[in-house]
Amino acid sequence: VISFLAAVLHKKGTREDIENNMPEFLLRSMKKEPLSSTAKKMFLIVAPLSVLYNWKDELDTWGYFRVTVLHGNRKDNELIRVKQRKCEIALTTYETLRLCLDELNSLEWSAVIVDEAHRIKNPKARVTEVMKALKCNVRIGLTGTILQNNMKELWCVMDWAVPGLLGSGTYFKKQFSDPVEHGQRHTATKRELATGRKAMQRLAKKMSGWFLRRTKTLIKDQLPKKEDRMVYCSLTDFQKAVYQTVLETEDVTLILQSSEPCTCRSGRKRRNCCYKTNSHGETVKTLYLSYLTVLQKVANHVALLQAASTSKQQETLIKRICDQVFSRFPDFVQKSKDAAFETLSDPKYSGKMKVLQQLLNHCRINRDKVLLFSFSTKLLDVLQQYCMASGLDYRRLDGSTKSEERLKIVKEFNSTQDVNICLVSTMAGGLGLNFVGANVVVLFDPTWNPANDLQAIDRTQTHCRRERDAEPLSSAPGLQNGSENAVPYPWWCCVTGASISCWRCEICRIQDVLE
Numbered sequence: 001v002i003s004f005l006a007a008v009l010h011k012k013g014t015r016e017d018i019e020n021n022m023p024e025f026l027l028r029s030m031k032k033e034p035l036s037s038t039a040k041k042m043f044l045i046v047a048p049l050s051v052l053y054n055w056k057d058e059l060d061t062w063g064y065f066r067v068t069v070l071h072g073n074r075k076d077n078e079l080i081r082v083k084q085r086k087c088e089i090a091l092t093t094y095e096t097l098r099l100c101l102d103e104l105n106s107l108e109w110s111a112v113i114v115d116e117a118h119r120i121k122n123p124k125a126r127v128t129e130v131m132k133a134l135k136c137n138v139r140i141g142l143t144g145t146i147l148q149n150n151m152k153e154l155w156c157v158m159d160w161a162v163p164g165l166l167g168s169g170t171y172f173k174k175q176f177s178d179p180v181e182h183g184q185r186h187t188a189t190k191r192e193l194a195t196g197r198k199a200m201q202r203l204a205k206k207m208s209g210w211f212l213r214r215t216k217t218l219i220k221d222q223l224p225k226k227e228d229r230m231v232y233c234s235l236t237d238f239q240k241a242v243y244q245t246v247l248e249t250e251d252v253t254l255i256l257q258s259s260e261p262c263t264c265r266s267g268r269k270r271r272n273c274c275y276k277t278n279s280h281g282e283t284v285k286t287l288y289l290s291y292l293t294v295l296q297k298v299a300n301h302v303a304l305l306q307a308a309s310t311s312k313q314q315e316t317l318i319k320r321i322c323d324q325v326f327s328r329f330p331d332f333v334q335k336s337k338d339a340a341f342e343t344l345s346d347p348k349y350s351g352k353m354k355v356l357q358q359l360l361n362h363c364r365i366n367r368d369k370v371l372l373f374s375f376s377t378k379l380l381d382v383l384q385q386y387c388m389a390s391g392l393d394y395r396r397l398d399g400s401t402k403s404e405e406r407l408k409i410v411k412e413f414n415s416t417q418d419v420n421i422c423l424v425s426t427m428a429g430g431l432g433l434n435f436v437g438a439n440v441v442v443l444f445d446p447t448w449n450p451a452n453d454l455q456a457i458d459r460t461q462t463h464c465r466r467e468r469d470a471e472p473l474s475s476a477p478g479l480q481n482g483s484e485n486a487v488p489y490p491w492w493c494c495v496t497g498a499s500i501s502c503w504r505c506e507i508c509r510i511q512d513v514l515e
């Protein structure tokens with residue numbers, strides 16, 4: 001992108017480019033005739049807040065551009081400069097673009113460049129409506145994951161970049177999406193397979209002039225070797241006790257028996273007949289998703305299950321579950337209230353923490369620099385407490401970190417040898433930031449969307465070793481056999497092509513329950 005901008009703006013890398021960026025008063029003091037301050041061409045770059053100032057830093061490093069940032073308190077002042085065409089490149093965020101759409105539409109842009117363009121994946125989302133309303137004939141989208149869930153996302157992004165290229169949403173679904181998806185089913189007939197291949201070929205041909213794909217294979221010989229390690233962590237005795245307590249609740253029993261024939265002998269399944277809800281009026285589907293979340297929290301760290309750490313959406317249900325579970329462990333609840341610092345940092349409450357403790361000690365001896373990712377900010381709090389208790393010098397970057405501070409944290413981590421651990425939120429820090437100083441990456445809790453984890457892993461470009469901490473799964477007595485796995489890690493393995501054996505789960509099949 002920077003090379004493209006330099007070429008279009010006729011940047012030569014000479015003294016003339018440097019003088020063109022100098023203030024007029026400085027040029028006069030040098031007895032130089034000021035060049036025209038009005039930019040002939042202006043470009044708008046839209047990026048997530050997490051990488052906004054990283055873009056500014058890269059543009060300043062690799063070129064002589066007049067750049068302004070439309071964000072924060074100085075947004076209005078910078079917008080005046082843009083209207084006066086005193087800049088060549090304007091940087092802004094998706095949110096600021098929505099607020100200033102009318103002002104930005106009043107200007108003539110040579111091109112709009114959108115970073116992480118896969119955010120324009122939902123036709124009904126506000127961000128998509130705003131991006132399509134932005135007036136500009138040349139639209140360039142940058143993304144490493146243009147398709148994450150279904151082919152409708154591909155159509156939405158391409159319809160923004162080149163309106164009408166793939167037809168309407170209905171046309172795309174009929175001509176491309178349905179044939180390809182039907183051909184990918186494991187039950188697909190030979191006819192469906194052939195039709196799907198032809199549809200994919202037609203789609204590739206149609207997009208060939210507008211879609212430029214570059215993969216790591218082009219520079220594979222220049223990249224260091226990457227080591228992937230899946231670390232399986234057993235639950236601690238305390239976790240097993242809490243886990244078993246959850247499985248013995250009345251709600252879980254209702255879920256486990258939901259696929260059995262109803263006791264009224266109607267021939268229908270229990271969840272579709274006399275046992276649709278529990279005593280509180282909550283459906284089996286709602287209970288399944290809620291208890292799946294609860295079991296994941298127990299597998300990560302028991303302290304996450306406390307009522308104070310639950311989301312507001314399911315506050316009543318989760319609070320009831322917590323009350324039922326922790327009524328058997330009053331000592332733990334009291335310790336958490338009296339000395340949360342020591343309780344949260346104690347590895348005996350998490351099998352993952354035990355493994356992580358050994359890993360971090362090993363990395364400290366080898367002077368490795370570690371990126372520690374977690375999808376949950378509450379889990380980041382636990383990891384932060386552990387780092388503090390262990391006397392580790394660390395930095396933290398999550399959604400609450402100000403945009404100016406993010407780049408500062410990245411630079412400090414990359415350049416300072418004493419700071420060897422950075423706690424990062426998968427969603428906030430997994431996009432665009434370059435932690436080139438890191439050589440070890442740990443995913444403490446994989447997400448449901450493998451693309452998020454892969455984005456996080458790619459934050460380090462000069463790695464020597466990367467490690468992934470897989471989601472632990474413990475089997476307990478009396479559980480159903482032969483059921484499918486319902487935790488993120490096996491889904492991650494299937495999507496990314498990793499080999500995996502048949503897993504078993506505590507709760508009956510996802511497809512069966514969610515029908």
